Amino acid sequence: MSGAIVVGGASGIGLASAKVLAAEGFTVSVADVNADAARAAAASIGGTAITMDVTDEDSVADGFGKLDDLRVVVSCAGLSLPGAIAELGLEQWQTTIDVCLTGSFLVLKHAAQHIVDGGSVVVISSLNARQPGAGMAGYCAAKAGVTTLVEVAALEFAPRGIRVNAIAPGFIDTPLTAGVALVPGLLGEYIENTPLGRGGRPEEIADMVAFLASDKAAWITGAAFDVNGGAHLRRYPDVLGKVRAMMAPSG
Ligand code: NAP
Numbered sequence: 001m002s003g004a005i006v007v008g009g010a011s012g013i014g015l016a017s018a019k020v021l022a023a024e025g026f027t028v029s030v031a032d033v034n035a036d037a038a039r040a041a042a043a044s045i046g047g048t049a050i051t052m053d054v055t056d057e058d059s060v061a062d063g064f065g066k067l068d069d070l071r072v073v074v075s076c077a078g079l080s081l082p083g084a085i086a087e088l089g090l091e092q093w094q095t096t097i098d099v100c101l102t103g104s105f106l107v108l109k110h111a112a113q114h115i116v117d118g119g120s121v122v123v124i125s126s127l128n129a130r131q132p133g134a135g136m137a138g139y140c141a142a143k144a145g146v147t148t149l150v151e152v153a154a155l156e157f158a159p160r161g162i163r164v165n166a167i168a169p170g171f172i173d174t175p176l177t178a179g180v181a182l183v184p185g186l187l188g189e190y191i192e193n194t195p196l197g198r199g200g201r202p203e204e205i206a207d208m209v210a211f212l213a214s215d216k217a218a219w220i221t222g223a224a225f226d227v228n229g230g231a232h233l234r235r236y237p238d239v240l241g242k243v244r245a246m247m248a249p250s251g
Contacts, residue, residue: 012174054103170228
């Protein structure tokens with residue numbers, strides 16, 4: 001059985017991807033900064049847990065060093081620390097860039113050193129790579145960077161037959177987006193701006209991961225796929241405006 005690693009695989013889209021890849025017969029390693037959650041996720045799919053912090057190169061190198069016959073790498077770790085640019089702390093900006101952009105770079109770097117020729121790398125980007133959201137500067141900038149990073153990696157890895165692609169999900173119900181439901185009207189604005197009229201499920205991204213990992217995608221590299229119910233055709237919700245309205249003193 002060939003090996004797959006899902007980085008950020010203990011939760012949400014990563015966990016769904018790990019499940020689909022395990023069901024397709026891969027030996028799956030679940031890597032995550034949250035060691036307990038990684039262990040639980042790995043146990044649920046008969047895989048192996050790796051504690052990995054994508055912002056720490058030694059940790060990423062150690063994790064990839066444990067893998068044999070690595071054919072598929074999924075880079076899923078992410079977070080968003082929102083705030084208006086005028087008030088955003090440098091630390092918040094830096095953390096978002098470190099996890100979402102530098103973390104993707106480190107995963108690609110160590111994937112290149114361990115993946116077999118002909119393998120496939122899938123990086124989870126975001127609708128925010130192309131659609132700006134007020135209050136989401138670090139996240140939008142990081143995800144836009146991820147799109148170009150994936151294109152560069154696709155060029156560099158192609159001589160070994162290794163494909164590198166990005167998936168740009170729209171709103172997906174995961175722990176990352178749990179706060180959306182707490183802001184009055186915000187979830188409704190996401191849905192209004194999604195032509196297919198609903199948010200997505202982690203499994204709907206995982207199915208695209210499995211396709212890109214498979215030989216059915218043998219001639220696809222350097223691409224970014226919108227999986228978002230058509231949300232890229234409308235506008236991003238006014239997250240900052242809705243949060244400010246919620247915080248404003250009433251009366
Ligand atoms: P999630 O459920 O929070 O999963 C993200 C996982 O990454 C968590 O297990 C998290 O651990 C882990 N992680 C965070 N920092 C890490 C680090 N430094 N090193 C290793 N792992 C780390 O979120 P999700 O919604 O599935 O998001 C997965 C990816 O999809 C992210 O890249 C996100 O930006 C992207 N995405 C999500 C949506 C959406 O609507 N949900 C839309 C577009 C793109 P902790 O829980 O311990 O932090």
